Amino acid sequence: GESVGLHLPTLSVQEGDNSIINCAYSNSASDYFIWYKQESGKGPQFIIDIRSNMDKRQGQRVTVLLNKTVKHLSLQIAATQPGDSAVYFCAENNAGNMLTFGGGTRLMVKP
Amino acid sequence: GAGVSQSPRYKVAKRGQDVALRCDPISGHVSLFWYQQALGQGPEFLTYFQNEAQLDKSGLPSDRFFAERPEGSVSTLKIQRTQQEDSAVYLCASSTRGMRYNEQFFGPGTRLTVL
Secondary structure, eight states: OOOSOTTSOEEEEETTSOEEEEEEOOOTTOOEEEEEEEOTTSOOEEEEEEETTOSEEEOSSEEEEEETTTTEEEEEESSOOGGGOEEEEEEEEOSSSOOEEOOOEEEEEEO | OOOOEEEOSEEEEOTTOOEEEEEEOOTTOOEEEEEEEOTTSOOEEEEEEETTEEEEOTTOOSTTEEEEOTTSSOEEEEESSOOGGGOEEEEEEEESSSOTTSOOEEOOOEEEEEO
């Protein structure tokens, strides 16, 4: 399949380490945020979401942190595995149903 | 159950040709979205349907782009007189209801290459 994110920022981590992927959003009116994972040749896959009335939400091995003061979002992946290698996008929603995606970060997991 | 499917997966067109890209959403999903993803970038919103009604087409880049969903299920994105800058992956997503906090499920996309 085609390669996603040829010129994206890259985070390289050792298998078993924790990963932190950051995202800055632009619209202070956004009140809903989602992290997506996209593997080469596939569409984005939902990981976790958070609403603006929260500053932290945890899932299985993943945690999303939201700092509305500085308009910053982060995704933490615990015990990173080779299967986590992909491009990660944050997306924001401020009205209606459309999502506005960030530029993405490529995560590479070294065995 | 089956996810969102798109066809064709790959399309090569000569500049000036018309193309039609198909999306089959998850059965029963009310909302359907089209996004355009250029290489190395995040998806960008094109248009949104709730059932057969096109409620938002603000992201369509020009009047050469047209989308329809006549029976509220399958959707087609048509691009007339394709240009090289139309080369991208076109993603379709669907969600259960027309509400903001419903997860959007994405298809694998159609990679369009315009020569």
